[in-house]
Amino acid sequence: MSRSNKKTKRLWETRNLRVLVDMDCVLADFEGSLLKKWKERYPNEPHIALEERRGFYVTKQYGDIREDLKSKIIEVLSSEGFFRELPPIEGAIDAIKEISSMEGVEVFICTAPLKEYQHCAVEKYEWIEKYFGRDWLARVILTRDKTVISADLLIDDRTDITGAEKNPSWRQVVFTACHNKHTPSNLLPKHSVRLESWLDSDTWKQIIEDAKKKL
Numbered sequence: 001m002s003r004s005n006k007k008t009k010r011l012w013e014t015r016n017l018r019v020l021v022d023m024d025c026v027l028a029d030f031e032g033s034l035l036k037k038w039k040e041r042y043p044n045e046p047h048i049a050l051e052e053r054r055g056f057y058v059t060k061q062y063g064d065i066r067e068d069l070k071s072k073i074i075e076v077l078s079s080e081g082f083f084r085e086l087p088p089i090e091g092a093i094d095a096i097k098e099i100s101s102m103e104g105v106e107v108f109i110c111t112a113p114l115k116e117y118q119h120c121a122v123e124k125y126e127w128i129e130k131y132f133g134r135d136w137l138a139r140v141i142l143t144r145d146k147t148v149i150s151a152d153l154l155i156d157d158r159t160d161i162t163g164a165e166k167n168p169s170w171r172q173v174v175f176t177a178c179h180n181k182h183t184p185s186n187l188l189p190k191h192s193v194r195l196e197s198w199l200d201s202d203t204w205k206q207i208i209e210d211a212k213k214k215l
């Protein structure tokens with residue numbers, strides 16, 4: 001029996017584990033690239049080293065230094081090519097392809113577009129096509145509210161995800177990023193687990209296997 005037939009057969013037995021995977025700071029190096037482009041575009045403005053990043057919104061941290069820096073950061077983020085040119089995070093592409101090939105597991109890429117969506121939304125699709133192939137475009141969910149998407153796991157760097165659904169169906173895997181690495185475990189979302197890196201395949205495999213057992 002082929003792998004796809006096996007997957008279909010399982011639908012009648014136990015359902016698949018559904019895993020949502022975020023893009024920025026989980027698959028794509030948003031923070032490193034933003035810092036690099038910021039320094040190129042505004043070499044005479046202050047910058048925040050990755051070690052100094054705190055809190056999800058880089059826009060807020062720059063705005064706290066000086067109000068006008070917030071709109072300058074947004075200008076860099078929303079410029080043509082910013083999202084298309086993001087380098088992948090080490091190990092991410094191979095790990096996601098491997099998770100998606102695991103029996104009884106289905107993966108969707110769940111990502112929030114900028115409000116300044118003109119380049120961002122299209123370039124996120126271009127990025128997925130480039131690194132995963134055209135078939136994966138059917139697995140992209142663009143939403144600014146991830147709480148309303150039904151799944152078992154959400155792998156995401158943001159530690160304060162809220163939205164219309166007060167009790168999301170997924171459990172969060174907090175992916176470590178420069179802005180959350182100092183966040184103590186008591187401030188992480190309830191029942192969440194941490195994943196430090198895609199290179200730690202023992203940990204992500206264990207997380208997936210544990211979640212499958214709970215189905």
Ligand SMILES: Cc1cn([C@H]2C[C@H](O)[C@@H](COP(=O)(O)O)O2)c(=O)[nH]c1=O
Pocket residue numbers: 022023024025056057058059060110111112113114115120158
């Ligand atoms: C850090 C930061 C992010 N955003 C935007 C940029 C992206 O479009 C999304 C990232 O969302 P996700 O949770 O990784 O899916 O948010 C922003 O507007 N301002 C920021 O400071």
Ligand SMILES: [Mg+2]
Pocket residue numbers: 022023024025026156157158
């Ligand atoms: Mg993210």
